[in-house]
Amino acid sequence: MKKVALSVALAGGVFLAPQVADAALGDQTLREGMNHGDVKELQDRLSSEGHFTYHTSTGYFGSITRQAVRDFQRDAGIDVDGIAGPQTFNAMGVSGGSSSSNVSSGSGDWITYNGTLRSGSRGASVTTLQDALNSLGHNAGSADGVFGPKTAEAVRSFQRDAGITADGIAGPQTYKALNGETVVKSESTGSSSDSGSASSTVESIISTAKSLEGTPYVWGGTSPSGFDCSGFLQYAFAQNGKSIPRTVATIHDAATSVSTPQRGDLVFFETYTSGPSHAGIYLGDGKFIHAGSSTGVTIADMNSSYWSPRYLGAGRL
Structure with missing residues (x-):
């Protein structure tokens, strides 16, 4: 990983910003707040295309550079987020250098997701x-x-x-x-890449849900300090950029019914009142994860003597 130091740069004001060792343009994501030689090269390229209008290239990624990147992205027909990442560099015709300059190796991102981290995590x-x-x-x-x-x-x-x-x-x-990615899911285009993206989202939702095992049950709870069953579902989905309704009944109404649940589908149960009143995320092999009133967030067996007779069906969001 690159060593980081603080430096001062002038570009319409004085800033403290992270300074990273020199590298070739395109081998690291550039974003607002950075002070780096690659930023200066980015500014030069944006200036040559008429997007960066400051009187000199400073090497500091401030609001002017962010707007210039956004203008370039809009003209190029790519995601407009003001962050110069792989997609933006590809549109510029820039090929990145070694991934060793990133926070972690991989696809050009700063940091690779290997599971949800929270207070108490180590490693x-x-x-x-x-x-x-x-x-x-x-x-x-x-x-x-x-x-x-x-x-x-x-x-x-x-x-x-x-x-x-x-x-x-x-x-x-x-x-x-x-990693500079948008957290708002874009519209599906029906391509095979969408299927892979959907599968990745399902696994991320399940990973988030599993990371919350042991969280206590709290009536009306919607945070890791305590969940009720629908608050748990809403939180796990929201952490992966998907908004779902707040109550089990409205979630059930919003879901598309499926005859056989697949991993990541929601499974609904009738418990304390008629109709869908409890739900969890199906994990496969007859198991689901949920926030139970007597157990908190835990994994349960749908075929158990308690859950089997109360099962109503499955739905997909």
């Missing part, structure tokens, strides 16, 4: 997350691999800036924002 993935947050100006403290209160606050700080749910938990939605 190399936490260290990588802390490094990424620190490099973006969100103080996670020492990159020691321990997800403590300071890391949680740094995640919340980043989430607030990114305009996503600020819960201090680094799930798929937070990683997408760290």
Whole structure:
């Protein structure tokens, strides 16, 4: 991973911004707040196309550069997010360099999602997350691999800036924002890539749901401090960019009925009142994950003597 230091740059004001070691344009994602030689090269390219209008290339990625990137993206017919990532560089005809310059190796992203991280998590993935947050100006403290209160606050700080749910938990939605991806799902085009994207989203939702095992049940609860059954579903989906209704009955009405549930489908039950009053996420092999009133978030067997006679059917969102 690149070493990060703080430097001062002038571009209509004084800024403290992350400074990263030199690398070839296109081998790292560039975004607002960065101060880097690659940013200067990006500004030069944008200037040659009439998008960057500041009187000189500064190397600092501020609001003027962000708007210039957005203008270029709009003209190129690609996602308009003001972040210079692989899609933007491809539109410029820029081929990236080595992925070793990224926070983690992979497809050109800053950081690779290997599972949801939250307070109490430990390991190399936490260290990588802390490094990424620190490099973006969100103080996670020492990159020691321990997800403590300071890391949680740094995640919340980043989430607030990114305009996503600020819960201090680094799930798929937070990683997408760290990597400069939009967290609003685009319309389906019916291509085979959509099927792969849908499958990836299903697995991310399940990963988020499993990371919440052990969370206590709270009537009306909608956060990791406590969930009711529909609050748990709404949260797991929202963390992956999907908005669903708040109650089991309205979720049931919004879902498309399926005769045989597949992994990621919702399974509905009739419990304390007639009609759908409880639901969970189907995991396969007759198992589902849910927020039970007596168990909290847990994995249960649909074929058990309790759940089997109460099963109403499955639905897909």
